[in-house]
Amino acid sequence: xxxxxxxxxFIIVLSALFLQPVSAQLKTNAQKADSVLNLMTLDEKIGQxxxxxxxxxxxxxxxLDPDKVTQVQKGEIGSLLNCVGTERxxxxxxxxxxxxxxxxxxxxxxxxxxxxxxFPVPLAxxxxxxxxxxxxxxxxxxxxxxxxxxHWTFAPMVDIxxxxxxxxxxEGAGEDPYLASKIAYARVxxxxxxxxxxxxxxxxxxxxxxxxxxxxxxxxxxxxDMSDRLLWETYLPPxxxxxxxxxxxxxxxxxxxxGVPSTGNKYLQRDxxxxxxxxxxxxxxxxxxxxxMINHGNVKNEYExxxxxxxxxxxxDMESRCYKNNLAQLVKDVKVPVALIDDAVKRILRKKFELxxxxxxxxxxxxxxxQKELNNPEHPIIARDIARKSIVLLxxxxxxxxxxxxxxxxxxxxxxxxxxxxxxxxxxxxxxGLDSNFIVSxxxxxxxxxxxxxxxxxxxxxxxxxxxxxGFADAVDIAKQADIVILSIGERRDMTGEAKSRSDIGIPGVxxxxxxxxxxxxxxxxxxxxxxxPLVFNYTADHAQAVLYTWWLGSEAGNAIADVLFGDYNPxxxxxxxFPLSVGQIPIYYSHFNTGxxxxxxxxxxxxxxxxxxxxWPKFEFGYGLSYTTFRYSNLQLSKxxxxxxxxxxxxxxxxxxxxYDGEExxxxxxxxxxxxxxxPVEELKDFRKIxxxxxxxxxxxxxxxxxxxxxxxxxxxxxxEPGEFDVMIGASSxxxxxxDRFELVE
Ligand code: NOJ
Numbered sequence: 001x002x003x004x005x006x007x008x009x010f011i012i013v014l015s016a017l018f019l020q021p022v023s024a025q026l027k028t029n030a031q032k033a034d035s036v037l038n039l040m041t042l043d044e045k046i047g048q049x050x051x052x053x054x055x056x057x058x059x060x061x062x063x064l065d066p067d068k069v070t071q072v073q074k075g076e077i078g079s080l081l082n083c084v085g086t087e088r089x090x091x092x093x094x095x096x097x098x099x100x101x102x103x104x105x106x107x108x109x110x111x112x113x114x115x116x117x118x119f120p121v122p123l124a125x126x127x128x129x130x131x132x133x134x135x136x137x138x139x140x141x142x143x144x145x146x147x148x149x150x151h152w153t154f155a156p157m158v159d160i161x162x163x164x165x166x167x168x169x170x171e172g173a174g175e176d177p178y179l180a181s182k183i184a185y186a187r188v189x190x191x192x193x194x195x196x197x198x199x200x201x202x203x204x205x206x207x208x209x210x211x212x213x214x215x216x217x218x219x220x221x222x223x224x225d226m227s228d229r230l231l232w233e234t235y236l237p238p239x240x241x242x243x244x245x246x247x248x249x250x251x252x253x254x255x256x257x258x259g260v261p262s263t264g265n266k267y268l269q270r271d272x273x274x275x276x277x278x279x280x281x282x283x284x285x286x287x288x289x290x291x292x293m294i295n296h297g298n299v300k301n302e303y304e305x306x307x308x309x310x311x312x313x314x315x316x317d318m319e320s321r322c323y324k325n326n327l328a329q330l331v332k333d334v335k336v337p338v339a340l341i342d343d344a345v346k347r348i349l350r351k352k353f354e355l356x357x358x359x360x361x362x363x364x365x366x367x368x369x370x371q372k373e374l375n376n377p378e379h380p381i382i383a384r385d386i387a388r389k390s391i392v393l394l395x396x397x398x399x400x401x402x403x404x405x406x407x408x409x410x411x412x413x414x415x416x417x418x419x420x421x422x423x424x425x426x427x428x429x430x431x432x433g434l435d436s437n438f439i440v441s442x443x444x445x446x447x448x449x450x451x452x453x454x455x456x457x458x459x460x461x462x463x464x465x466x467x468x469x470x471g472f473a474d475a476v477d478i479a480k481q482a483d484i485v486i487l488s489i490g491e492r493r494d495m496t497g498e499a500k501s502r503s504d505i506g507i508p509g510v511x512x513x514x515x516x517x518x519x520x521x522x523x524x525x526x527x528x529x530x531x532x533x534p535l536v537f538n539y540t541a542d543h544a545q546a547v548l549y550t551w552w553l554g555s556e557a558g559n560a561i562a563d564v565l566f567g568d569y570n571p572x573x574x575x576x577x578x579f580p581l582s583v584g585q586i587p588i589y590y591s592h593f594n595t596g597x598x599x600x601x602x603x604x605x606x607x608x609x610x611x612x613x614x615x616x617w618p619k620f621e622f623g624y625g626l627s628y629t630t631f632r633y634s635n636l637q638l639s640k641x642x643x644x645x646x647x648x649x650x651x652x653x654x655x656x657x658x659x660x661y662d663g664e665e666x667x668x669x670x671x672x673x674x675x676x677x678x679x680x681p682v683e684e685l686k687d688f689r690k691i692x693x694x695x696x697x698x699x700x701x702x703x704x705x706x707x708x709x710x711x712x713x714x715x716x717x718x719x720x721x722e723p724g725e726f727d728v729m730i731g732a733s734s735x736x737x738x739x740x741d742r743f744e745l746v747e
Pocket of ligand 1: 059060081110154207286287498
């Protein structure tokens with residue numbers, strides 16, 4: 001006993017003598033990064049800002065490099081992408097530990113809509129307008145990915161997109177800067193959790209900086225030509241929201257903006273991001289985009305490309321090898337000051353410290369945790385809920401839906417009914433050794449729902465693409481035997497995504513013809529449309545009795561769809577992007593200017609900005625989506641008619657569930673600045689509430705309008721609210737404005 005007390009006393013004295021000074025020396029991550037930097041040779045520094053693809057899978061054009069192991073051992077690689085699973089990441093980290101300074105590798109991965117548990121593609125999820133759900137899906141993706149050895153996701157993509165021909169429209173949150181900013185914020189918070197370095201968090205990456213979504217003609221990687229005002233007002237806000245949420249990293253983009261490639265764009269990366277917005281994280285290039293500047297034609301060779309990118313503020317080179325092969329020479333030639341490289345290295349080291357990798361390089365490589373989180377039974381339950389929140393009910397003639405659970409026979413037809421992997425959408429993560437049996441197909445989902453009560457008949461009918469109609473007869477045959485037909489059609493999952501631009505965004509192949517023949521049976525047809533982007537499907541929209549836009553909903557797709565079909569979930573989603581009537585209308589978005597000859601009707605040539613062959617109206621507008629119940633909007637009240645600029649107007653409105661089902665409504669607040677120093681959009685979303693109401697229930701919804709909501713970028717790019725009148729519009733969609741009033745902003 002005495003000995004023990006003596007030992008304790010001894011330890012206390014020792015601690016007082018030694019530990020105190022040590023803890024006093026505890027440094028900030030920035031100081032720690034500095035101390036590591038001081039030990040590094042120039043080659044090691046250049047290695048830190050160099051990122052390579054692992055050999056397991058590729059998400060870009062591969063450069064064969066048999067020598068990666070030696071390069072990691074020499075500290076010439078700071079980060080790897082497409083390296084998944086604890087086994088593989090441990091393997092590489094062990095090699096990094098053989099390097100002189102033992103600086104841990106950073107593992108990055110496109111965890112865009114889930115890791116093992118797959119969630120709806122981001123565009124689908126954005127239609128939920130449900131920030132808690134969106135944050136939660138990112139949280140779970142982060143939990144699984146971090147358990148699989150990943151430190152960093154290349155998500156969220158926060159590019160505004162108004163052109164559904166562009167395949168990457170599926171990765172973002174649609175067309176509107178207000179909604180997309182809220183979603184950017186929620187996704188960053190979800191991925192990153194409470195603070196950096198939490199075991200179940202990953203660093204997020206706001207991409208693609210900037211305006212990648214505005215590629216001319218919707219062709220991926222194409223140029224962008226854009227006014228500064230549009231850039232600031234529409235395309236930058238979601239990036240700013242990501243910074244406000246504390247995003248750890250940014251990725252620049254493949255495109256040029258007004259002739260300047262984003263990768264070498266100083267205005268974007270140094271002036272705006274690291275300057276005006278004070279961003280302290282690091283910027284990674286997109287895959288090979290440093291070297292691709294040679295093709296853009298603003299630099300002559302890789303040497304100039306490296307000079308241009310590092311000078312412009314691109315900290316890490318993904319896969320182009322331009323930094324690795326040229327920066328040392330550029331320093332020697334006194335073209336690049338070492339301080340510029342030091343700054344990039346420090347930004348990256350800081351993140352490695354924040355993640356806790358210097359304390360334990362294998363912190364995220366625990367196979368037990370990997371097993372546990374990848375099989376966490378909670379995750380599919382949450383994925384199912386978010387999936388059903390993302391389904392948009394576009395049409396429900398004669399209240400065909402929800403289906404009765406007493407239906408005797410259902411014919412479930414179409415090329416996507418029994419598809420399994422398709423439901424995962426484009427950016428699923430290929431995990432080694434994992435089969436697809438955790439994905440619930442639409443067929444299984446329906447079977448799970450109806451059990452033995454209902455007879456389920458199946459026919460494929462046709463393929464997604466191609467002209468073959470041999471399967472039509474079988475499909476018609478089973479349709480005739482059924483009480484109702486459910487037809488599942490759409491794109492293949494890899495028809496929308498990176499490098500998947502399409503000029504024809506109709507439903508491929510003979511799928512709509514299949515619908516036509518099924519309708520000849522006289523049976524009611526519910527159509528499920530599976531896609532990553534808005535498609536044009538006028539025949540279906542006009543002739544099917546009910547249409548659900550089911551996107552790609554992820555691993556629980558089948559169960560989620562069945563929940564909605566049978567009313568176990570009342571659809572609540574609303575479109576976050578305009579669905580055009582015709583490709584010829586693109587780009588089409590709700591917050592357009594009025595023009596000198598306003599587009600208010602389809603007639604009146606000369607007096608109207610319109611088409612002679614098609615309507616000016618979209619098929620389904622931004623903010624549109626039905627429910628099984630109905631909502632009445634009434635009693636719009638403004639707290640004042642005149643508002644001073646330091647004041648606020650309170651807007652209140654009563655929403656009543658007038659139908660027979662409990663349901664959720666997304667109440668939307670739009671504003672219009674009637675006269676500005678420059679033209680202002682006919683309406684802009686400025687707030688929304690998603691509320692739950694029981695059948696018959698009413699609720700008052702309140703919004704606050706302050707100066708911020710009235711502000712815009714004027715001609716001098718100043719953020720101003722100009723005195724004058726504003727229309728307040730409360731809508732169930734951008735076209736379905738139910739109530740309207742006006743107030744004035746006074747000096
Ligand atoms: C290219 C894509 O544009 C980008 O979004 C992605 O993160 C990288 N490839 C890495 O896969």
